Amino acid sequence: MAERVRVKALTPPGHVRAPWYLRGREGVVERSLGNFHNPEQLAYGLPAETKPLYRVRFTMAELWGPAAENPTDTLDAELYGHWLEKARTHAA
Amino acid sequence: MPHDHPDHDHDHHDHDHDHDHGPFHHEGMSPSGHPYRHDNDSPLTYWQRMEIAVRELLIDKGRITAAEIANQIEAMDARSPTNGAAVVARAWTDPAFKARLLHDASAASREMGFDIGPLNLIAVENTADTHNLIVCTLCSCYPRNLLGLPPDWYKTRAYRTRAVREPRAVLREFGLDLPANTTVRVHDSTADMRYLVLPARPAGTDTLTERELAALVTRDSMIGTGLPLRP
Amino acid sequence: MTDWDGRRWHDMGGQAAGPVPMESHDFALWEKRVDALMVLCGQKGLFTVDGLRRALEDMGEEAFETYSYYERWIAAVNQNLIEAGVYATEELAARMAEIAARGPTYGEAQDG
Structure with a gap:
């Protein structure tokens, strides 16, 4: 069973690659992509650690609620492990 | 990488200078078979001066060569x-x-x-x-x-x-x-x-x-x- | 007092906007050169595409609305090269002034 995750609802300043519209939203890991250098350090010219990167799939219903065009359409995004936590809910 | 406001991107570079390609189009045609856009005979802008300055400083300091720049443009033009x-x-x-x-x-x-x-x-x-x-x-x-x-x-x-x-x-x-x-x-x-x-x-x-x-x-x-x- | 929801201007997914404008342009030689400089600076390890994005984001929404794509790119490339110590601001200033004296068009000024 695919792992359910939640994007941390954080709002730091500065350069990050976790889109605002996904923060606090839950999805399932579509695939693991391996380790990549952390852009939050690279962006400032710093030596960067590697972080695991995942493709996470969200339903449009999860992202937009009743305003979704079609609730079962999906949105996939790449998110670094440090932006993800265990989901609070379980898949139906 | 960023994005362009629909009303501003590139629009201010001329569209109507078909009369004179000038001597500066020696780097050839674009991959679509058209001449490069005719910016070379319009007034020099602040940002174009910055491009020239950055490019020359990188070359002067031995960080990048002119040939590498030409090759990179050619490589990008070949992608379609x-x-x-x-x-x-x-x-x-x-x-x-x-x-x-x-x-x-x-x-x-x-x-x-x-x-x-x-x-x-x-x-x-x-x-x-x-x-x-x-x-x-x-x-x-x-x-x-x-x-x-x-x-x-x-x-x-x-x-x-x-x-x-x-x-x-x-x-x-x-x-x-x-x-x-x-x-x-x-x-x-x-x-x-x-x-x-x-x-x-x-x-x-x-x-x-x-x-x-x-x-x-x-x-x-x-x-x-x-x-x-x-x- | 002004509070803020923490969404930075460039992080625009899901916001409201009008129809997608479909017109397109070919790129000018100076724009292709900016693109090439960015790629080469990355290959040479002078800075990363993440550094480019950070500088573009920090320029703010007004720059996004006012300047073209490669105008913003050359500003962001320059910002990163100054930060990396590749050249100093005074060198850039002197060179830009010298270039202005070469002639009134890009064609005349493009090669020192």
Whole structure:
């Protein structure tokens, strides 16, 4: 069973690659992509650690609620492990 | 990478200086077969002065050579949607290649001889009941090392904002009205991967050669805002 | 008092906007050069595409609305090269002034 995750609802300043519209939203890991250098350090010219990167799939219903065009359409995004936590809910 | 406001990008570079190509077009024609845009005889801007200064300082300090810059421009000009179209047509005609493409699109593109540099490419397949659409909401990430530079609309605020929230409405603006029972999968290129849509092979193409099939594959069909042409 | 929801201007997914403008342009030589400089600076390890994005984001929304794509790119490339110590601001200033004196068009000024 695919792992359910939640994007941390954080709002730091500065350069990050976790889109605002996904923060606090839950999805399932579509695939693991391996380790990549952390852009939050690279962006400032710093030596960067590697972080695991995942493709996470969200339903449009999860992202937009009743305003979704079609609730079962999906949105996939790449998110670094440090932006993800265990989901609070379980898949139906 | 960023995006352009629809009303400002490039518009202020002249469109109507057809009278004089001048002596400065020695670097040749663009890949579309047109002369480079005629900026060379319009008034020098602050940003153009900055480009010249940065380029010269990098060369003076031995960081980059003029030849490297010329070669990079040539390499980028050589990349175009026809490269992606060749990959798609191969996948349509060779099931083993298609399996390799869906497993590792970077390796499959290199296997066909395309110089895609360090591009991490994922191919997503359109089927009878699934349609894929690519966007980058944070900037304008695009599989440029395979398809060349993105179209202007891909970098606009309108596309970046709306593609993730109302993809079906956006697709209708591109002339694509998907049935409700087709699942739309939007892919936001937020990090290190870039995406290529593998469109579904059109009906009635059984007798076409791989080359003829490639001619049906449009740029937009590989971004997901279009479908392949009909034979 | 002004509070803020934490969404930076460039992080625009899901916001409202009008129809997608479909017109397109070919790129000018100076724009292709900016693109090439960015790629080469990355290959040489002078800075990363993440550094480019950070500078573009920090320029703010007004720059996005006012300047063209490669105008913003050359500003962001320059910002990163100054930060990396590749050259100093005074060198850039002197060179830009010298370039202005070469002639009134890009064609005349493009090669020292």
